[in-house]
Amino acid sequence: MENSDKRDFKVNERDNQFELHTAGQYAFLEYIRKDDKIYLTHTEAPAELRGIGVAADLVKRSLEYSRNNKLTVVPSCSYVARYIEKHPEWNDVLSDGYQM
Numbered sequence: 001m002e003n004s005d006k007r008d009f010k011v012n013e014r015d016n017q018f019e020l021h022t023a024g025q026y027a028f029l030e031y032i033r034k035d036d037k038i039y040l041t042h043t044e045a046p047a048e049l050r051g052i053g054v055a056a057d058l059v060k061r062s063l064e065y066s067r068n069n070k071l072t073v074v075p076s077c078s079y080v081a082r083y084i085e086k087h088p089e090w091n092d093v094l095s096d097g098y099q100m
Contacts, residue, residue, distance in 0.1 A: 007054065009061045018065065020058040027054045029062050029077070037095060038071040043079040059083045063090050 008021040017028040027045035031038050040062065045055045059080055066073050073093045075081040084090045 007057060009058075009065075011065060018058060018062040020054055020061065022049065022054060025049055027058050029058050029080070031062075033071070036070065036072055037074055038066055039074045039076050040080045041076045043077050055079060056083060060087075063093060067093050 006022060010019045010021065012019050012028075015028075015030075016032065017030045019026045019028045025046050025048060027043070027049050029040060029044075030042040031040050033039075040059075043055055043059065045058075049055075060083075062080075063073065063084075065071075067090075071093070072095045073080075073090075074095045075084055084094065
């Protein structure tokens with residue numbers, strides 16, 4: 001597994017997505033932001049970045065960003081929902097009715 005320190009996390013506000021750049025490629029997590037809520041809608045990673053923890057790292061960093069910016073998360077993406085189910089320490093950022 002590649003060291004997560006070599007992964008560059010970016011918030012791409014123009015395209016409404018979080019990005020994790022590594023090895024000349026990037027995975028992304030699309031979002032929709034409305035006031036203090038952020039809807040995490042779709043996670044995608046190129047085949048070369050699958051199975052090495054890039055998507056999980058991307059979701060973690062996106063949740064950290066949301067927490068640090070006092071945003072309430074609505075996990076509309078099934079990958080994000082599964083990640084939060086496995087990592088209940090993120091339940092505090094979830095919108096009411098989305099507790100895992």
